[in-house]
Amino acid sequence: xxxxxxxxxxxxxxxxxxxxxxxxxxxxxxxxxxxxxxxxxxxxxxxxxxxxxxxxxxxxxxxxxxxxxxxxxxxxxxxxxxxxxxxxxxxxxxxxxxxxxxxxxxxxxxxxxxxxxxxxxxxxxxxxxxxxxxxxxxxxxxxxxxxxxxxxxxxxxxxxxxxxxxxxxxxxxxxxxxxxxxxxxxxxxxxxxxxxxxxxxxxxxxxxxxxxxxxxxxxxxxxxx
Amino acid sequence: xxxxxxxxxxxxxxxxxxxxxxxxxxxxxxxxxxxxxxxxxxxxxxxxxxxxxxxxxxxxxxxxxxxxxxxxxxxxxxxxxxxxxxxxxxxxxxxxxxxxxxxxxxxxxxxxxxxxxxxxxxxxxxxxxxxxxxxxxxxxxxxxxxxxxxxxxxxxxxxxxxxxxxxxxxxxxxxxxxxxxxxxxxxxxxxxxxxxxxxxxxxxxxxxxxxxxxxxxxxxxxxxxxxxxxxxxxxxxxxxxxxxxxxxxxxxxxxxxxxxxxxxxxxxxxxxxxxxxxxxxxxxxxxxxxxxxxxxxxxxxxxxxxxxxxxxxxxxxxxxxxxxxxxxxxxxxxxxxxxxxxxxxxxxxxxxxxxxxxxxxxxxxxxxxxxxxxxxxxxxxxxxxxxxxxxxxxxxxxxxxxxxxxxxxxxxxxxxxxxxxxxxxxxxxxxxxxxxxxxxxxxxxxxxxxxxxxxxxxxxxxxxxxxxxxxxxxxxxxxxxxxxxxxxxxxxxxxxxxxxxxxxxxxxxxxxxxxxxxxxxxxxxxxxxxxxxxxxxxxxxxxxxxxxxxxxxxxxxxxxxxxxxxxxxxxxxxxxxxxxxxxxxxxxxxxxxxxxxxxxxxxxxxxxxxxxxxxx
Numbered sequence: 141x142x143x144x145x146x147x148x149x150x151x152x153x154x155x156x157x158x159x160x161x162x163x164x165x166x167x168x169x170x171x172x173x174x175x176x177x178x179x180x181x182x183x184x185x186x187x188x189x190x191x192x193x194x195x196x197x198x199x200x201x202x203x204x205x206x207x208x209x210x211x212x213x214x215x216x217x218x219x220x221x222x223x224x225x226x227x228x229x230x231x232x233x234x235x236x237x238x239x240x241x242x243x244x245x246x247x248x249x250x251x252x253x254x255x256x257x258x259x260x261x262x263x264x265x266x267x268x269x270x271x272x273x274x275x276x277x278x279x280x281x282x283x284x285x286x287x288x289x290x291x292x293x294x295x296x297x298x299x300x301x302x303x304x305x306x307x308x309x310x311x312x313x314x315x316x317x318x319x320x321x322x323x324x325x326x327x328x329x330x331x332x333x334x335x336x337x338x339x340x341x342x343x344x345x346x347x348x349x350x351x352x353x354x355x356x357x358x359x360x361x362x363x364x365x
Numbered sequence: 366x367x368x369x370x371x372x373x374x375x376x377x378x379x380x381x382x383x384x385x386x387x388x389x390x391x392x393x394x395x396x397x398x399x400x401x402x403x404x405x406x407x408x409x410x411x412x413x414x415x416x417x418x419x420x421x422x423x424x425x426x427x428x429x430x431x432x433x434x435x436x437x438x439x440x441x442x443x444x445x446x447x448x449x450x451x452x453x454x455x456x457x458x459x460x461x462x463x464x465x466x467x468x469x470x471x472x473x474x475x476x477x478x479x480x481x482x483x484x485x486x487x488x489x490x491x492x493x494x495x496x497x498x499x500x501x502x503x504x505x506x507x508x509x510x511x512x513x514x515x516x517x518x519x520x521x522x523x524x525x526x527x528x529x530x531x532x533x534x535x536x537x538x539x540x541x542x543x544x545x546x547x548x549x550x551x552x553x554x555x556x557x558x559x560x561x562x563x564x565x566x567x568x569x570x571x572x573x574x575x576x577x578x579x580x581x582x583x584x585x586x587x588x589x590x591x592x593x594x595x596x597x598x599x600x601x602x603x604x605x606x607x608x609x610x611x612x613x614x615x616x617x618x619x620x621x622x623x624x625x626x627x628x629x630x631x632x633x634x635x636x637x638x639x640x641x642x643x644x645x646x647x648x649x650x651x652x653x654x655x656x657x658x659x660x661x662x663x664x665x666x667x668x669x670x671x672x673x674x675x676x677x678x679x680x681x682x683x684x685x686x687x688x689x690x691x692x693x694x695x696x697x698x699x700x701x702x703x704x705x706x707x708x709x710x711x712x713x714x715x716x717x718x719x720x721x722x723x724x725x726x727x728x729x730x731x732x733x734x735x736x737x738x739x740x741x742x743x744x745x746x747x748x749x750x751x752x753x754x755x756x757x758x759x760x761x762x763x764x765x766x767x768x769x770x771x772x773x774x775x776x777x778x779x780x781x782x783x784x785x786x787x788x789x790x791x792x793x794x795x796x797x798x799x800x801x802x803x804x805x806x807x808x809x810x811x812x813x814x815x816x817x818x819x820x821x822x823x824x825x826x827x828x829x830x831x832x833x834x835x836x837x838x839x840x841x842x843x844x845x846x847x848x849x850x851x852x853x854x855x856x857x858x859x860x861x862x863x864x865x866x867x868x869x870x871x872x873x874x875x876x877x878x879x880x881x882x883x884x885x886x887x888x889x890x891x892x893x894x895x896x897x898x899x900x901x902x903x904x905x906x907x908x909x910x911x912x913x914x915x916x917x918x919x920x921x922x923x924x925x926x927x928x929x930x931x932x933x934x935x936x937x938x939x940x941x942x943x944x945x946x947x948x949x950x951x952x953x954x955x956x957x958x959x960x961x962x963x964x965x966x967x968x969x970x971x972x973x974x975x976x977x978x979x980x981x
Binding site for chain 1: 668684685687690691839843845850852855868875876882883884885
């Protein structure tokens with residue numbers, strides 16, 4: 141067993157437990173976005189940062205990936221943590237303002253405005269879809285490619301994947317594309333996930349009533365260039 | 366090449382080699398690293414070879430092709446041994462004269478190096494200001510060794526450190542020596558190498574351990590590692606074998622970027638030679654110690670220099686950092702304990718064993734021992750690689766070795782540590798260069814890039830340049846690093862175009878601090894440094910851009926206008942150079958730039974011989 145202190149509360153956890161799991165066990169709220177039970181921790185959204193160590197050498201780490209270590213001192217809601225979290229949310233809002241989840245996060249954390257140039261992107265690259273595809277559906281049909289600003293999610297060579305079983309799991313877990321797709325009206329665009337992922341709706345006849353979470357879907361009506 | 370089965374075999378070979386080195390014969394040394402070849406060293410080598418063969422001088426003159434010696438600006442250069450005469454910027458037609466002079470033990474006066482400050486001609490390399498303040502422990506070997514000849518390396522004491530420890534030293538003795546030497550990781554973070562090795566040696570793991578040489582040098586303007594790899598690949602190989610012996614590792618990996626073809630070529634040759642000689646592979650020199658090295662080529666992602674990303678890349682996965690802990694020392698490549706050290710760190714190991722740890726620790730300052738190679742580039746007279754003892758002040762490097770500013774400009778800052786580092790203003794130039802003092806002023810040692818900036822450099826533009834680099838080179842995993850660098854670049858772009866606001870400046874600072882705090886790996890945690898350090902020391906330049914829509918350095922395109930002053934002699938060069946026909950003027954009449962047509966490409970300024978084209 142490993143002993144650690146979270147917000148002054150001494151606690152014992154099994155080896156391999158993450159800070160996030162330990163904090164949840166104690167009932168301490170830590171917001172997350174790219175974390176989902178049953179999927180391996182990834183640490184992409186940086187929303188779950190907590191402060192570890194003691195000043196002046198304390199630092200912020202993502203609680204979903206950082207393992208509990210003996211004697212660790214964790215604080216989940218210091219002013220430094222809250223400030224960083226607000227900035228993360230502000231950046232998220234500036235990127236994907238349409239997402240209900242992100243809107244809720246903003247409201248919960250009293251982020252009332254974002255000061256960057258507004259973008260309307262359809263993906264925050266949290267990696268939930270790639271992980272559910274690989275770890276739960278055993279398909280590995282989609283993955284990351286590129287780096288920096290060119291990073292995106294898709295199938296190899298952007299051709300329809302033979303591994304994809306059209307389970308729709310990727311869309312189910314996506315935090316930004318849960319609303320209906322309105323690609324035909326770009327200013328209202330929510331997701332475009334269907335186009336990026338070669339989703340079930342591409343073959344509408346087959347999968348019309350099966351799995352698509354974006355029903356009614358218009359992806360097939362979009363002219364591909 | 367015979368296979369050496371025992372340490373006695375090696376000593377015998379070494380004795381034979383030393384016997385045959387006849388130091389009486391003069392040697393012409395031509396440095397042909399990538400930098401040398403780019404400036405025409407291959408042509409010099411060809412000429413020299415044909416002259417030596419044509420004049421039947423094979424017995425009278427030796428020719429040695431080596432890696433870079435450091436003074437890249439003066440390449441292609443020739444160094445003569447034993448006189449140590451230095452000829453800079455040699456042209457193929459000069460080779461014959463130099464060759465004749467060497468034969469008669471003379472010096473070609475008019476080809477010698479001219480000291481730009483005094484105008485004197487300097488004969489010996491050691492007397493040139495660029496060289497005489499350096500402590501060339503590693504780079505000095507580049508002069509002596511032909512990188513593709515292992516015998517050459519052995520002649521110069523190579524592999525004798527390895528021999529010594531294999532003969533009668535316990536692995537713990539080696540680790541102890543490295544600890545005593547005080548060597549700290551040269552990749553930038555400065556973690557004590559001895560402690561790292563000790564941790565690896567303590568890892569009880571029956572399935573093997575890895576040691577890695579990180580040669581994924583990606584900082585813009587830095588190329589120390591490339592030169593060391595090209596110039597003396599065997600010193601890295603020897604260092605790694607010693608490291609393997611000390612820590613109990615049996616597998617070595619050199620992770621090198623594919624953009625270094627010459628270094629890869631030399632490494633492959635060196636590894637093959639070492640294997641043939643029995644210095645690498647199974648049962649090295651009959652000591653029952655097995656160690657082999659493989660080369661893994663990186664595809665040029667900057668982030669793969671980060672150790673966890675590097676390990677993933679070695680495994681064939683996407684180069685993406687992961688959470689530490691578990692540290693590589695516990696769970697590295699394929700889950701096995703791994704130690705990753707920089708090229709320069711490995712090159713220091715044979716030196717430590719050879720010279721003795723105590724002796725090594727005497728160079729540099731307390732807690733920062735040894736030398737460090739910097740690539741001194743930018744707005745400075747002498748550019749190239751400089752190897753200096755730790756603790757030397759920036760002033761000494763920039764003004765004594767570097768020769769100070771070019772022309773009438775004034776040096777205003779030095780950028781150290783590449784995109785992860787920061788800018789150090791001129792009034793802090795008496796700062797000693799070591800890991801701790803650089804970190805204190807908001808920069809980092811980094812792998813050793815040193816870019817000098819003068820008053821023609823706009824700090825907003827510098828920050829924008831590095832942010833542009835980082836937004837493309839961030840792996841993109843951490844949302845705050847990917848978006849943060851993009852947004853910082855966006856704001857900097859606004860400021861450089863004169864449409865930034867003071868609110869945006871505050872937001873930039875807030876964002877920079879958040880990115881520093883919330884990212885996972887070293888790239889993200891240091892990505893804000895270019896912004897934070899320029900904001901700290903050069904905030905007035907930012908304000909000037911925002912409030913007065915003016916770029917004081919005359920760099921930011923949108924905020925400047927080109928004009929021609931009274932120095933104009935109406936030579937017409939600028940008129941011909943202008944791609945937009947924006948310059949008009951008759952003979953003997955001062956030319957005029959039509960600002961409506963001008964696309965601010967700067968072609969006129971670069972061709973003008975009279976400094977008549979200016980910006981405002």
